[in-house]
Amino acid sequence: MSSAINFTAVAVKLAQSTLDKNCFEQLLTVLETVIASDASALLELQGEQLKPLAIKGLMPDSLGRRFKLSEHPRLEAICNTQQPLQFAHDCPLPDPYDGLLLAKTGDIPVHACLGLPLFYQQQLLGVITFDSLNANAFNAISAQTLSTLQTLCSAHFKTALQLAHYKLHAQHSSALVQELNREALTRDGGEIIGQSSAIQALKNDIKLVAASNFSVLILGETGVGKELVARNIHLHSKRSEQPLIHLNCASLAENLAESEFFGHAKGAFTGADHARQGKFQLAHGGTLFLDEIGELPLVLQSKLLRVLQSGEIQTVGEDEVKYVDVRVIAATNRNLKKEVAEGRFRADLYHRLSVYPLTVAPLRQRENDVVLLAGFFVEQTARKLAIKQLKLSVDAQLLLTQYQWPGNVRELEHVISRAALKAKQSQWQQAIITIKPEHCELNLSPSNTTQLSLPASTTNTTTGSSTNIAEQNLSLKQATDTFTHHLISQQLEQHNYNWASAARTLKVDRANLVRLAKRLGISVKKSL
Known part of the structure; x- marks a missing residue:
C-alpha cells in the first residue's frame, strides 16, 4: 500500500494548501486521496477537550460540538498514544461519531475507526480521525504509511495553526489600532x-x-x-x-x-x-x-x-x-x-x-454658543474632579456671555476648569456645587468697557422724559418707538448693559428684547 502512495505529491499538495483560507478543510481533502473513509475530522486540542476545525462526511452540527476527553474514551486513547491508532471493529468503546455519519440514514454505529495524533516537539496539537461503515476499511494500510502521513500532517497542521494565529493577531492589532484611532478622534x-x-x-x-x-x-x-x-x-x-x-x-x-x-x-x-x-x-x-x-x-x-x-x-x-x-x-x-x-x-x-x-x-461672533460650550465643559470638568453635580449660576452664565473671549474656546475651557475647582473648594460640604461669577475671575469693568450705540436721530429725544416726547410733533408710531427706545436704553444703563437683567425688569423675554432693540437701532458694543 505504501509503495502506491506518492508522498512527495502529498507533501506538495499540503504545502500548497497551507495558504488557503480553508487550509484545514484542504488537509482532509488531501488525505481523502490516500485514506478512503465515510467520515473524517480534524480536531484541535484545547485544554481537556477537542474542538473540530474541519469535518467531512459528518452531520453539520458536529462542528459545534466540543468533545471532552474524559467523556470520549476513543478520543482520549488517541491523545494518549504517540503512534497512529486503529480500533478493532468490535471495540467496546463508544465512538463519538455514532449516528453522526452522513453516509447512511438512521442511528447506524461506526464500524471502523482510525486516529492520527498530531505532535510538534512532543506537544500534542490535535488529532485526525477517520471513520467507516466498512469494518475492514483501514486494515490494508501499513503502519509505515500511517506513520509517514502522521509526520506530514503534523508539520502541516503546526504551520496552519501558526498562520491562523498570526492572521488573527494581525486582525486584532488592526482592529485595536482602528479602535484607538477612533477613540482619539472622538x-x-x-x-x-x-x-x-x-x-x-x-x-x-x-x-x-x-x-x-x-x-x-x-x-x-x-x-x-x-x-x-x-x-x-x-x-x-x-x-x-x-x-x-x-x-x-x-x-x-x-x-x-x-x-x-x-x-x-x-x-x-x-x-x-x-x-x-x-x-x-x-x-x-x-x-x-x-x-x-x-x-x-x-x-x-x-x-x-x-x-x-x-x-x-x-x-x-x-x-x-x-x-x-x-x-x-x-x-x-x-x-x-x-x-x-x-x-x-x-x-x-x-x-x-x-x-x-x-x-x-471666533467665539465672540458665535451668538449664544458660549452658554452651550460652557455646559459641555462643566459636565467634562465635573467628571474630572469627581463632582456629582456641578452647575453654572444664572449670573455666571450672564457674565460668560458678556466677555469677549480673546482666547476663544480654549480660554473658556480653562476658565470653567479653574472656576469649578474654586467652587468645589468653597462648597465642598454641599451636594450641588455651583459656579458663581466670583469663581470665574472675569472682571468686565474697568478692563472691559461697554458702550451703548444709539442712532443719531434719537440722541436728543432719548434723554428726555415722556413729557418731552409728548411735546414733539411725532406720529403715534414714532412716539411709541421713541419712548420704547428711551426705556430700553435707560434699563440697559441701570443694569450695566446686561440684556438678561434688563429683560427681567421689563418683564419680556431676553431674545424678544434684543430683537426689538435691534429694530430700534440699539446695540451694545463690548471691548476688552
Missing part, C-alpha cells in the same frame, strides 16, 4: 458644539469637503478649535478607518524637520541609530494634519509642495523615491496671504493647501 465627544449660524455653516462645509480628497486649509484665531475641525473632516471621510497623524510645525527643529516628515535611514546623520518612519509614511492611506503650517521653514515648504503635487517622498539617507497616499489638512492662525506677500510663505504651496479653505469663527 475623545471629548468629538462633536463641534454650537447652534450659531457660523457653526452651522462650518458643519455643512465640513460634510461637503470631507467626501472629497481635497487639501483643506483651516483658518482661525488661536483656541477656536481648528484641530477639532480637522478630526471631524477625517471622521466623515472615506479614510476614517485609517490613521489621522498630527504634526505641529511650530515645534519642529529645523535640522530634524525633514526627518519628521519623511523619516530617515539608519546612519543617515549623527544619532540616527535606527531607521525611522516619517509622518507621511505613518499616514499612508489616511490623513496628515499639519498644525501651525504658517511656522514651517521655507526650506521644507518646497519639499512639502513636491509631496502634494506628486505624492513622492524621499527618506533622509536613501536615494529611493517612494509614493504615499495621504490627504493633507493644514491649519494656521496666521494671515497666509499676507505671509505670501511678504515672502515668508510660498505662494504655490499656499494655493496647493487652500484648495478648500475653512474659517472657524
Whole structure:
C-alpha cells in the first residue's frame, strides 16, 4: 500500500494548501486521496477537550460540538498514544461519531475507526480521525504509511495553526489600532458644539469637503478649535478607518524637520541609530494634519509642495523615491496671504493647501454658543474632579456671555476648569456645587468697557422724559418707538448693559428684547 502512495505529491499538495483560507478543510481533502473513509475530522486540542476545525462526511452540527476527553474514551486513547491508532471493529468503546455519519440514514454505529495524533516537539496539537461503515476499511494500510502521513500532517497542521494565529493577531492589532484611532478622534465627544449660524455653516462645509480628497486649509484665531475641525473632516471621510497623524510645525527643529516628515535611514546623520518612519509614511492611506503650517521653514515648504503635487517622498539617507497616499489638512492662525506677500510663505504651496479653505469663527461672533460650550465643559470638568453635580449660576452664565473671549474656546475651557475647582473648594460640604461669577475671575469693568450705540436721530429725544416726547410733533408710531427706545436704553444703563437683567425688569423675554432693540437701532458694543 505504501509503495502506491506518492508522498512527495502529498507533501506538495499540503504545502500548497497551507495558504488557503480553508487550509484545514484542504488537509482532509488531501488525505481523502490516500485514506478512503465515510467520515473524517480534524480536531484541535484545547485544554481537556477537542474542538473540530474541519469535518467531512459528518452531520453539520458536529462542528459545534466540543468533545471532552474524559467523556470520549476513543478520543482520549488517541491523545494518549504517540503512534497512529486503529480500533478493532468490535471495540467496546463508544465512538463519538455514532449516528453522526452522513453516509447512511438512521442511528447506524461506526464500524471502523482510525486516529492520527498530531505532535510538534512532543506537544500534542490535535488529532485526525477517520471513520467507516466498512469494518475492514483501514486494515490494508501499513503502519509505515500511517506513520509517514502522521509526520506530514503534523508539520502541516503546526504551520496552519501558526498562520491562523498570526492572521488573527494581525486582525486584532488592526482592529485595536482602528479602535484607538477612533477613540482619539472622538475623545471629548468629538462633536463641534454650537447652534450659531457660523457653526452651522462650518458643519455643512465640513460634510461637503470631507467626501472629497481635497487639501483643506483651516483658518482661525488661536483656541477656536481648528484641530477639532480637522478630526471631524477625517471622521466623515472615506479614510476614517485609517490613521489621522498630527504634526505641529511650530515645534519642529529645523535640522530634524525633514526627518519628521519623511523619516530617515539608519546612519543617515549623527544619532540616527535606527531607521525611522516619517509622518507621511505613518499616514499612508489616511490623513496628515499639519498644525501651525504658517511656522514651517521655507526650506521644507518646497519639499512639502513636491509631496502634494506628486505624492513622492524621499527618506533622509536613501536615494529611493517612494509614493504615499495621504490627504493633507493644514491649519494656521496666521494671515497666509499676507505671509505670501511678504515672502515668508510660498505662494504655490499656499494655493496647493487652500484648495478648500475653512474659517472657524471666533467665539465672540458665535451668538449664544458660549452658554452651550460652557455646559459641555462643566459636565467634562465635573467628571474630572469627581463632582456629582456641578452647575453654572444664572449670573455666571450672564457674565460668560458678556466677555469677549480673546482666547476663544480654549480660554473658556480653562476658565470653567479653574472656576469649578474654586467652587468645589468653597462648597465642598454641599451636594450641588455651583459656579458663581466670583469663581470665574472675569472682571468686565474697568478692563472691559461697554458702550451703548444709539442712532443719531434719537440722541436728543432719548434723554428726555415722556413729557418731552409728548411735546414733539411725532406720529403715534414714532412716539411709541421713541419712548420704547428711551426705556430700553435707560434699563440697559441701570443694569450695566446686561440684556438678561434688563429683560427681567421689563418683564419680556431676553431674545424678544434684543430683537426689538435691534429694530430700534440699539446695540451694545463690548471691548476688552
